[in-house]
Amino acid sequence: MDYAVRVSHYLDPVTFELSRDVILLLSQGHVAEVIVGGEVSGGLSGLAAQTLDLGDAVCLPGFVNAHAHLDLSHLHRQVPRGLAFTDWARAIIAGRQVPAPIIDAGIDDACRMAAATGTTAIIDISVGGLSAEAIARHGLRGVVALEVLQWDAAQAEAQMRAADEVVRRKFRLETDRLGADAGGATAPAALAGVDFGYSPHAPYTTGRELYQLAYGRAYGEGRVMTTHVSETPAELDFVRTATGPIADLMRQFGAWPGFAGHGTTPIELLLGDWLAPWLGESGPRLVLVHCNYPAGNDLDLVAAIKPTICWCPRSHAYFGHEPWPLHEYFETGANLVLGTDSLASNDGLDMWGEMQAAVQAQPDAPRTELLRMATINGRAIFDAADNVADLAIWELPADTGLEQMLNLWLGKPPRLLASFSQGQLVARAI
Numbered sequence: 001m002d003y004a005v006r007v008s009h010y011l012d013p014v015t016f017e018l019s020r021d022v023i024l025l026l027s028q029g030h031v032a033e034v035i036v037g038g039e040v041s042g043g044l045s046g047l048a049a050q051t052l053d054l055g056d057a058v059c060l061p062g063f064v065n066a067h068a069h070l071d072l073s074h075l076h077r078q079v080p081r082g083l084a085f086t087d088w089a090r091a092i093i094a095g096r097q098v099p100a101p102i103i104d105a106g107i108d109d110a111c112r113m114a115a116a117t118g119t120t121a122i123i124d125i126s127v128g129g130l131s132a133e134a135i136a137r138h139g140l141r142g143v144v145a146l147e148v149l150q151w152d153a154a155q156a157e158a159q160m161r162a163a164d165e166v167v168r169r170k171f172r173l174e175t176d177r178l179g180a181d182a183g184g185a186t187a188p189a190a191l192a193g194v195d196f197g198y199s200p201h202a203p204y205t206t207g208r209e210l211y212q213l214a215y216g217r218a219y220g221e222g223r224v225m226t227t228h229v230s231e232t233p234a235e236l237d238f239v240r241t242a243t244g245p246i247a248d249l250m251r252q253f254g255a256w257p258g259f260a261g262h263g264t265t266p267i268e269l270l271l272g273d274w275l276a277p278w279l280g281e282s283g284p285r286l287v288l289v290h291c292n293y294p295a296g297n298d299l300d301l302v303a304a305i306k307p308t309i310c311w312c313p314r315s316h317a318y319f320g321h322e323p324w325p326l327h328e329y330f331e332t333g334a335n336l337v338l339g340t341d342s343l344a345s346n347d348g349l350d351m352w353g354e355m356q357a358a359v360q361a362q363p364d365a366p367r368t369e370l371l372r373m374a375t376i377n378g379r380a381i382f383d384a385a386d387n388v389a390d391l392a393i394w395e396l397p398a399d400t401g402l403e404q405m406l407n408l409w410l411g412k413p414p415r416l417l418a419s420f421s422q423g424q425l426v427a428r429a430i
């Protein structure tokens with residue numbers, strides 16, 4: 001055994017039942033055994049190579065941040081609050097024009113913030129795959145979803161080739177598969193626990209051909225595909241009739257697609273048309289981010305297909321959106337998760353902060369469901385087994401039931417005592 005860990009409370013990741021006086025035995029990245037109730041003769045040291053006796057503490061599944069843009073972390077507190085989405089987008093485009101070391105330092109800080117607050121896995125949107133090494137270096141599990149963005153059908157294959165080039169530079173897994181074509185002399189070191197996926201940006205910037213190339217590839221290779229969709233009322237106007245502030249933004253950047261609108265909602269455009277050839281079996285690896293403004297048949301389509309739907313509560317509040325349709329999405333049976341979005345529209349990357357914002361926006365939100373959204377629902381995207389040792393161990397607020405514990409924590413987030421990602425210790429309080 002690699003680790004023996006003693007905690008006073010352990011939350012079963014499947015049943016969400018709390019057990020007391022628990023010793024966890026971790027081996028090869030998994031929870032090999034859960035010993036419930038009482039002492040073990042000879043103490044912990046006879047059980048594993050390394051031991052952690054944490055006493056009054058609760059072990060929860062590690063947090064999964066299902067939507068981040070780590071390469072915008074250098075813009076933390078640099079973008080004024082209260083900007084309209086399109087003005088914010090202009091600020092972000094300008095804010096990316098900084099030297100690479102500044103962006104790299106921001107990514108490194110962001111990974112440290114995530115690990116220090118109990119996040120054990122992260123889905124990061126990235127054009128150049130810049131975060132891959134940093135996520136691995138901090139011991140976190142990750143999917144780096146390579147962003148592609150292009151209206152023009154003729155450019156769609158070039159976008160995918162650019163993503164392939166990033167894969168060749170960053171990911172050992174793919175260099176193995178591509179053999180000599182990958183250029184073995186420059187093959188990067190293996191990135192344990194970090195893989196890539198694809199992320200067509202949004203249906204207001206990216207055309208059908210590129211969505212289909214990216215999703216066809218992701219589907220064929222069993223990878224995550226994630227995309228922003230139905231984020232703003234402006235997006236709905238633009239996708240339906242090619243009007244409004246997004247049309248103005250497109251003209252400003254010379255990216256006008258020259259179309260009259262698709263005559264449908266963004267969600268229906270994707271689920272009912274562009275991605276339809278693959279849907280039905282897509283499961284949680286299709287991650288639709290925001291989905292703030294479902295309209296028309298959108299909720300029926302979501303209920304039929306049951307993708308993952310990601311809410312970013314603090315970023316949502318930053319932009320002043322209408323209340324997120326939490327209860328409507330519960331009804332659909334989709335896999336609901338939480339994300340932080342970037343530090344350009346959020347003040348932190350800790351998932352307790354997201355749960356606090358969720359409760360602030362929707363006081364009747366069921367606390368235990370929010371915890372599932374922040375933890376094991378995200379784990380499903382990674383296709384990680386139930387017994388994977390992605391764990392976060394927290395100071396015990398009071399010896400009560402889970403719901404009461406969560407209420408206390410949502411008033412004052414707890415102190416992280418230790419966390420494990422893939423069975424490796426990635427954070428530990430002194």
Ligand SMILES: [Zn+2]
Pocket residue numbers: 067068069125228289341342
């Ligand atoms: Zn985003």
